[in-house]
Amino acid sequence: MIDTITLEVARYRPEQETEPTFERFEVPFNKDWVVLDALNYIKDRLDGSLSYRWSCRMGVCGSCGMMVNGEPKLTCATFLSKYVPGPIRVEPLRYFPVVRDLAVEMTDFMDKLKSVKPWIIRQEERPLSEGEYLQTPVQLDNYKQFSMCINCMICYAACPVYGLDHHFIGPAALALAQRYNMDSRDQGTDERLDLLSQHEGIWGCTFVGECTKACPKNVDPAGAIQQYKLKAATEWFKSFLMPWGRK
Amino acid sequence: MKETHNYTLYHPKWYRERVSTYWWARQWSYFRFILRELSSIFVAYFVVLILFLLHALSQGPESYAAIQEWLRTPFAITLNFISLLFTLFHTITWFNLTPRAMPVRIGGKRLPDWMIAAPNYVAWVVISAIVAWFVIGG
Numbered sequence: 001m002i003d004t005i006t007l008e009v010a011r012y013r014p015e016q017e018t019e020p021t022f023e024r025f026e027v028p029f030n031k032d033w034v035v036l037d038a039l040n041y042i043k044d045r046l047d048g049s050l051s052y053r054w055s056c057r058m059g060v061c062g063s064c065g066m067m068v069n070g071e072p073k074l075t076c077a078t079f080l081s082k083y084v085p086g087p088i089r090v091e092p093l094r095y096f097p098v099v100r101d102l103a104v105e106m107t108d109f110m111d112k113l114k115s116v117k118p119w120i121i122r123q124e125e126r127p128l129s130e131g132e133y134l135q136t137p138v139q140l141d142n143y144k145q146f147s148m149c150i151n152c153m154i155c156y157a158a159c160p161v162y163g164l165d166h167h168f169i170g171p172a173a174l175a176l177a178q179r180y181n182m183d184s185r186d187q188g189t190d191e192r193l194d195l196l197s198q199h200e201g202i203w204g205c206t207f208v209g210e211c212t213k214a215c216p217k218n219v220d221p222a223g224a225i226q227q228y229k230l231k232a233a234t235e236w237f238k239s240f241l242m243p244w245g246r247k
Numbered sequence: 248m249k250e251t252h253n254y255t256l257y258h259p260k261w262y263r264e265r266v267s268t269y270w271w272a273r274q275w276s277y278f279r280f281i282l283r284e285l286s287s288i289f290v291a292y293f294v295v296l297i298l299f300l301l302h303a304l305s306q307g308p309e310s311y312a313a314i315q316e317w318l319r320t321p322f323a324i325t326l327n328f329i330s331l332l333f334t335l336f337h338t339i340t341w342f343n344l345t346p347r348a349m350p351v352r353i354g355g356k357r358l359p360d361w362m363i364a365a366p367n368y369v370a371w372v373v374i375s376a377i378v379a380w381f382v383i384g385g
Contacts, residue, residue: 097261226348
């Protein structure tokens with residue numbers, strides 16, 4: 001049994017350095033500790049200037065996504081014991097610009113998320129007096145998996161397509177669009193279609209499938225995108241065969 | 248990506264890592280993906296080869312014999328062997344991916360993945376058997 005484990009933490013202080021460097025920290029090894037606990041130990045005891053994001057420390061808020069030994073992980077769900085004897089390399093999420101140390105700039109993701117209109121769109125809102133939009137358990141089950149996304153951006157850090165082309169809307173936003181498309185209460189599929197059927201939308205995805213493997217919530221963004229591709233292709237084929245039909 | 252702000256003391260300068268040209272060589276899963284993308288070249292090669300064979304067939308026995316001659320060269324055998332491996336890899340991975348793109352629900356329950364993938368394999372075997380029967384037996 002070891003007493004301590006070494007973390008190699010990426011540091012980037014834009015006012016001091018032009019590119020990131022690694023700093024080594026020795027932290028106590030505790031089998032119940034996750035990488036985030038080790039970072040908190042560093043911040044509390046060793047170097048208060050270390051910057052990173054975290055909040056719930058229980059896999060719900062999606063703030064603490066980082067690269068751990070080269071793989072995108074929620075640091076609150078990644079145990080130190082998995083990496084014994086170390087060292088553990090902690091870096092900011094790949095493919096995003098780094099603001100400081102382990103904190104990345106996420107405006108791009110936020111803009112993309114908003115662009116797919118991830119909310120229920122109704123052609124005409126029903127008056128409140130008519131009550132809620134009902135849904136059967138089967139209808140819920142249709143999209144439920146895709147609704148578990150916590151916007152942690154880990155799938156973006158796993159996606160080489162996003163790394164190579166930042167115009168790509170990306171796994172989480174596309175999966176979320178599909179989540180609303182598959183919701184029986186939603187009527188916004190046509191409204192989302194223009195954006196999603198662009199090259200930067202579903203067709204940008206080459207089905208590397210890493211997003212699904214990396215997702216800490218089993219959302220399966222790659223599956224969502226392929227299902228949407230299949231649907232878009234069928235719709236196109238239908239409109240090709242029956243041009244007089246509905247658009 | 249919006250980069251509208253200039254660097255000031257209070258608006259830090261971002262660091263953006265450049266993606267290496269060899270990004271696919273650093274991770275096995277990425278490498279496997281690139282192999283799969285490459286495999287489509289070999290699939291296309293087989294299609295072109297069949298077109299050439301058909302063309303030769305339409306030109307008469309001499310030109311068909313010429314192409315058969317070429318197919319017997321070590322180069323052609325090696326090329327076809329490698330292409331076969333890539334085509335098999337392409338086919339198997341493609342079949343295994345179908346359940347992801349086509350979730351089938353019966354009675355509200357999603358069918359297990361193997362039940363979506365299996366019919367592909369069955370169709371593959373049956374069609375291959377028919378083709379083999381035509382080529383060898385017929």
